[in-house]
Structures are given as C-alpha cells and as structure tokens.
Amino acid sequence: MPSAHLLPGIGDFHQPLLLDTNNVKSDGRERLGIDEMLQKYCGEFGSWQLRHFILTSLAWALEASHTMVMIFADREPDWRCISIACQVDAPLCSQPPGSWEWAHGPSGSTISEWGLFCENKYKVGLVQGLFFFGCMIGAGIFGHLSDSSLGRKGSLLVVCIINAILGCLTAFSPNYIIYVFLRFLTGFGVGGVGLCAFVLATEPVGPTKRGVAGMSTFYFFSGGIALLSGIAYVFPSWRALYIASSVPSIVYIVVVIPFLIESPRWYLVKGKTKEAMTVMHSMAQCNGRTVPQRVELALDDDSNNDRDGEIKGNLIDVLKSPVTRLRLFLSVAINFCCATVYYGLSLNVVNLDTNLYLNVFLNAVAEMPAFTLTAIMLDRLGRKPLTIGTLCFSGGFCLLGALMKNYGTWKILRMICGIFGIFGMAGTYNLLFIYTVELFPTVVRNAALGCTTQASQMGAILAPFVVVMGGGLPFAVFASCGFVGGLLAVYLPETLNRPLYDTMNGMEEGEAVLNDA
16 A cells, blocks of 8 residues: 555554555565655655645646636726716616716726626626636546546646636637637636646645645635735736736746656556656655665555556546445535635625725635644544534634625625635635545546536536625525535545555555454
C-alpha cells in the first residue's frame, strides 16, 4: 500500500502502518509506495513541494478571475432621473421610458448595453447558468483527460490556453447571443482548472501534510476574487474588464507552466516508473535528502508490481466497486448542495444594495480565516465531522438571513449573515476537494473529482436563478441546501489517517484490512 498511515484507535499513534508494498526483495531492492517514499526518503513538504505547490496553486486565482468576473460585468449599474416624470424613490422598472438614463453611460455593464433588466432580467441568470453548464462539461472531460492521455500538467496547460483566448474574445462580443456562447465556452475551460491544479499540487505532498496543503490551495482562489474586485474598480467598463482579467492567464502560460512537474503518481499508474523515479530523486535532492539506488516505486496493487504497463480506471470502475459507489453518490449530492450555497451567496451580493466592490472584497477576505480554521481542525476533528459542522454552520446563518428584511439596519445584518454563510461554506467547499481526493484511488481520482466537480457546477447553474428571485427567498434556499448537505455527510466514511491508494484493487484490499482491524 502506498502510504505510512496510522490505524485510528489501535496501537501506537506515532508508528506508521506499513503495508504490502513496503518490503525488501531477495535481490535487496526495497519497494515502496509514493507516500512511504515521501516519508522515508524524499520529505513530505520540503522546498521542492513548496515551490511546486505555489506555482500550481496560482491557477486557482485565474479560475476565480474568470468565474467571478460575471459579478461586475453583469451588474445593474446606477441610474439617474433626467425628467420630472421620473421618481427617484421608485423602482427602475416603474419609470416612464425616456425619463432616466444610466449614470455612467451604457458601456459599464452588459445589463445597460443590452437592456438585460426588468422583463429581460432572466437573461442575466441564463448567461451565468450556461457558463456553469460549460464548467460542468469541462470538469468531466478534463477530469478524464488528466487521468488518461494528457496528464495533470497537460490538462492544466490546455484549460489555461482556452481561458486566455476566450476571455479576451468575450470583450469583443457584438451582441448578447455571442456573449452567451463565448461565456459557455469559457466555462468549458474554467471547469478543468481547479481539479487539475488541486490534484497536481497535492499529489506530491506527504500524507501528514496533505490536508493542510490542500486547504491552503484555496487562499489563492479567494485572493483571486479580492484582486478581481480591485481590477473591476480600475476598469469599470465590462469589455476592458474581460481583457484585464484574462491577461494573467497569458502570463501564467508563458512564465509558470513550463516550470511545473507532472505528478509522479500519474507517471506510476501509467507504467512510467522511470519518469516517476526521476521526479522522486529530483524532489529528494532539492529537499536535501537522498533516495538510495536500491529503492524503487511500487503500486499498492501487488498483481501489477512485477509487470510494466499502464493501469487504467474510469467511472464505470467506481460504480462497480461496492467501496466507492456509495462514496461517489454522496459526494455528488453534497457538492451540489455546497456549490449552490457558495456561488449563490457570492452572486447574491447584487441584491444586498451595498457597495458591490467592497462587498465582494469582504466576502473573499471572509473565506480566508475559514481556510485557516479548517486546516487547523482538519487533522484534529477529522474530515467527516468538520464537513458536517461547516455545512450546518453556513445553513444556520443563511436561515437567519432569510428572516431579515432588506432595509435599514436589517440590510446590514443580512449582509453580515451572508458573510458568515460564505465563511462556513468556503471551508466546506474546499474541504470537499481534500475529502474527494482521499476517497478515491489515483487511477480514477481525477475522474471522480471531475464528476463531483460537475455536480458542483450543476449547483452553480442553479444559483443565478435562485439569486434573481430576490428578497429573502435565496437565503431560505441556501439554508435548506446547507442542512441537507450536512445530513448526507453523516453517511460518508472518515478518511483521516487512511492510505492514499493508487489502484481500485489496492483500495478494496486495504479497506478490508483496515475494517477488519
């Protein structure tokens, strides 16, 4: 088995559980899984992993930029009266035609340029929903490609190229239809960024550091949102904003991706043991350590350790296995609920009648302490209790927000409820990435993560349509999703101190051993 983990509640908590692959052959060769080699020879999180982690995780900021740009590009701008027939305190839709104008001209937003307000307001939710529909398709396709032909690094390169090109082209959309089409295609690329970057960043990290490292990737996503609010303030025109928010992707492709290293786990399951060992030797050398020549990598499936070739797996294998089938169904449902709340609260800032730039910035900043607290509690409380707790925490504040009015002091209190809702759900949303990575073996990990990411995008598709309802109803829907997700998480297994498996057979055999113990 690939990692030196502890059996919870059994024996010495400071002694690793050494599984089948950790043995010395008659010819003196020592065969280790990747986790075991990281712990014993390479280092779990040294300077090599730190550099690789930072460079890879920067892609999360790009995903945040391409996703949340819709908050500013599709916002309803300020308007003003230009005749006595206009009533300042009345809603825009009740004003007589020609009695008002957009305060900063029609070019500030897609709403003002193409008339996406009043009876056409649903078109805002439609374009945002189709963007997330593209994300859903892209997550499934690139989840498969990153496990198969392209690998983690190759898939990340492709999606970044798609985002950079289409993001710039969106700025030149001549009409609403073309705009919708380009946002859909951009979503196709964005859907693969997070899962490829997350897996590539965390797979070379040792088992005792993986949880904290995984949670830390999302500081980059929140940082990207906070930075975007500043970019949007500097570039108030939606067309200029799309170009400005796409330039970082171009820089990332040219400056960062050439220095990324493919995951040694992907090399190993593809039968490229020499390439995997090259990465492990480079890692050890950079960390000031040495891998002895007699040491070699081995899969956790003993039947494949003495033959070369690729080990394949797909979602059909996940569904066939009694160990992983229920895990996938539960993960899909929980991710759907979580994303509905997370993206819904993020987009709902347009209904709060407060400073949009400040509110987006505060929501992004509110996420960061959630990552810190979750990372601290991750290895103390376990994945399962923390998932349940954060979902219910967010659901509780959304319920409070649903009970408050949108005027006077109540408006500020509802905004605060939204911030605390984001705080809790941000912790859950990111914890679910770590949880999913640990629930499935390497050979199908990105395919499973792609499937759960698709479920997240389905929740994100729903979110804009919930937001356009306005009033307290969105908060009520978000509260329901939070509580339902917490209930479903009760049925997931705990993965704290469990091995990170490579193959389906290895997981089934390993789980059987751990359950018997």
